[in-house]
Amino acid sequence: MNPVKELEKHGQAVWLDFLARGFIAKGDLKQLIETDGVKGVTSNPAIFEKAIGSSDEYDAPVGKALKRGDRTVAELFEKLAVEDIQNAADVLHPVYNRLKGQDGFVSLEVSPYLANDTKGTVAEARHLWKDVDRKNLMIKVPATPEGLPAIEQLIGEGISVNITLLFAQQVYREVAEAYLAGLEKYVAGGGDPSHVASVASFFVSRIDTMVDKQLDEKIARANDPSEKERLAALKGKVAIANAKLAYQDYKRLYAGPRWEKLAAKGAKPQRLLWASTGTKNKDYSDVLYVEELIGPNTINTVPPATLDAFRDHGKLRDSLEENVEEAKAVLEELARSGISLDAITEELVKDGVKQFADAADKLYGAVASKRATVLGNAVNRQQLGLGDGLGKAVTKATEEWRASARIRRLWQRDKSVWTGTDEDKWLGWLDSAAQADVADYADYANKVKGQNFSDAVVLGMGGSSLGPEVLSETYARKAGFPKLHVLDSTDPAQVRAMEQQIDIANTVFIVSSKSGGTTEPNAMKDYFYDRVAKAVGPSVRTGHRFIAVTDPGSSLEKAAKKLNYARIFHGEPSIGGRYSVLSPFGLVPAATAGIDVGSFIGHALTMIRSCGPDVPPHENPGVQLGLAMGLAGLEGRDKVTIFSSKKIADFGAWAEQLIAESTGKEGKGLIPIEGEPLNDHSVYGNDRFFIDIRTEGEADAVHDGMLSALEKAGHPVVRILMKSIEHLGQEFFRFEMATAVAGAVLGINPFDQPDVEAAKIKTRELTAAFEKTGALPPEQPVVSTAEADLYTDESNAAALRAAGANGDLGSWIKAHLSRSQAGDYVALLGYIERDKATIGALQKMRVAVLEKRHVATAAEFGPRFLHSTGQAYKGGPDSGVFLQITADDAKDLPVPGQKASFGVIKAAQARGDFDVLTERGRRALRVHLKGGLKKGLAALNAAISEALN
The missing domain is CATH 3.40.50.10490 (Glucose-6-phosphate isomerase like protein; domain 1)
Structure with missing residues (x-):
């Protein structure tokens, strides 16, 4: 006799709380179905994290997925998970067919980050349901206050749901109500409820773990031996008593006129599923939560070790309805002891959400690590040499950022990441690259090329000029395109020198100003418009030599329309100038100069994905650099000294503006030091934080030796190695993210410039x-x-x-x-x-x-x-x-x-x-x-x- 298989004679199905690709591919799941009568599989972030993070069996699938194009860590995980779920569902499909849809399900969880987000849960559940595309799928939704309306909504749409993180009897009744209400909506809309399935995953062992802890504390404080004995008698009893009474609710809920009406239409009852049935207390039987919860129309989802144990020595009996009155007495006795089961179950839901989120962080970290390994030097490499003190501070802050979901909150535009003022209004730079209309830039570039301009001059200041200046200094002139220049000065000699460098009659001018009211670009615009007018004639032709890049509705836009500019590109008002290089303020000059905007943006997106909301802080290069910079600043190492190699020598001037203007305020901040040549370590004080950035192929043994000497002398040194100048867009975003993170560490708003x-x-x-x-x-x-x-x-x-x-x-x-x-x-x-x-x-x-x-x-x-x-x-x-x-x-x-x-x-x-x-x-x-x-x-x-x- 196989006790596991014999459970079906007692009306109970066994599901396996485990999933891994090799487990399915090698036939292990199929064998359990055949030998043990396993009828379902559940998954969760912790299960996937163990499968992906602790083996190499996902390395090849990750590589295969990325060969078709880079994707975010969340998208990459989802692809892996969907494939695993589909494969498991296919193995279980014969069970589903044989039992006419009564069993044979595989469960896939919505992101635990959405546990308190009804709309987000519904949207992701719909998405996963469509992507997996298997009738024997259940979407797991937590029984949080925000999860309950999502359950009703999804059932009402005909999506099968596994309700997870369910601990309290009252919440179970609310879950059953959500299921019934959802079925009624589905039937009212003409749906066939026979295709809808649901289980309510009632967690068991975690309750005893928390109750026993409180009982032990009371026992330790009790003086009366009989009191100690009374309290000790409750240990290991509460979770089972709680589950037995929930089962009594189940029988009442799925009886009577309301249910009979739905059942007549073909609806199936929402079965109770006993979850968290692996024994955590070694003093208890390793099959306790299987043996004591056997009953008809229920499911027990067990981890592999518990399955093996029950197969070996499990005892069978219809235990679920034994001693129901005793179960009530156990809970009454617990209440008399001063322990609130309601408070415990409420805390367990919160803790369960946190544990699943923690597991998701580990999971995404594992996927991020594999993605980085596969991409190799397609992602610019970063090495932090921070020393013990600063290194430990960064490690501690990394965990604090992870535990408080700070990187996800940053991407969600949560201004409380910083000072809670108006930071949420200045975060358009996060997705400016992803929203770039690459086809439009390509079309514009072809038109520029067709004009045979000899020169292009950006007239701007700060964020409008420094990004384009890096591009003009870094990229060689492209054949057929104008040579790109930047003018950001009111010095008469410098203005005159620019005029002498170019062929006025054969130059396109890019007037770049967010507000349109900045003094310098307006003076330069007026000057060169006058010069062009004298060189080419009528004003209509003059205007056609000018391009405007400005925010919608600005005074520059009005002037550009009046003067018949060839093109007006609109900036995004929620992007500050110094964060604008991956927006039209950087991309228009790039396209004008013939730089392939599609490729430039594509490389930038690789770094953006590496710094995304789904990449935990320890694997997130932008967060790591930002934490290091910010914490170094707090320790007095506030002189961020940037060394840029010859090929990207001008990058530091852009980074300098970003760091200084973002962080230097309220008497705090980082002072960027750019252009200072690398010197002997003895000339530097303890106020330095060094960043060295170069491209592959620019190896310099002397330079490397001096950097190593700095690190050996106790200075923090960050080394960034770019694959090539084509990967420059990655560094623009890395430094933007790092600066925003450093601002949070310093406790300032990195998006204003009050001084x-x-x-x-x-x-x-x-x-x-x-x-x-x-x-x-x-x-x-x-x-x-x-x-x-x-x-x-x-x-x-x-x-x-x-x-x-x-x-x-x-x-x-x-x-x-x-x-x-x-x-x-x-x-x-x-x-x-x-x-x-x-x-x-x-x-x-x-x-x-x-x-x-x-x-x-x-x-x-x-x-x-x-x-x-x-x-x-x-x-x-x-x-x-x-x-x-x-x-x-x-x-x-x-x-x-x-x-x-x-x-x-x-x-x-x-x-x-x-x-x-x-x-x-x-x-x-x-x-x-x-x-x-x-x-x-x-x-x-x-x-x-x-x-x-």
């Missing part, structure tokens, strides 16, 4: 004064030397004089640089033409400061940095020592239709910026060079060298 506006207001005040009087308001230097005039406020001047500043430039520079201490940074802010010579001059100065003062350094050019690091300089930590560099323009340049020239606008921006720095109490000194820019920079360099020596 950028302050400099804009000052600039507008100064230019307005110029429009009225024809001159900027006068200003008085604190000292005037042959080389320069120096400006600062009274507080800074007093501090500098006290530090030794007197009548010569060198003394002021020395006093100013001496104010930089450990943990500070020195920023050179040049409102001068940005060209090879000036970049080299500022680099020489910053390296000297780094090597002598051992502090982080920045070399920035205005006004472009106002839309970038300017936010962090004013709103971030007060650790900056600022040296602003200005000079008279050798030759100014008028802006058509304005009194203020480019030179005046630039001067107003420099002064406005400096005024805000001093008003915020920053250590700031402005040096206005004399005698021409080249001579002035040489004099300043000499003064810095003297000061440092």
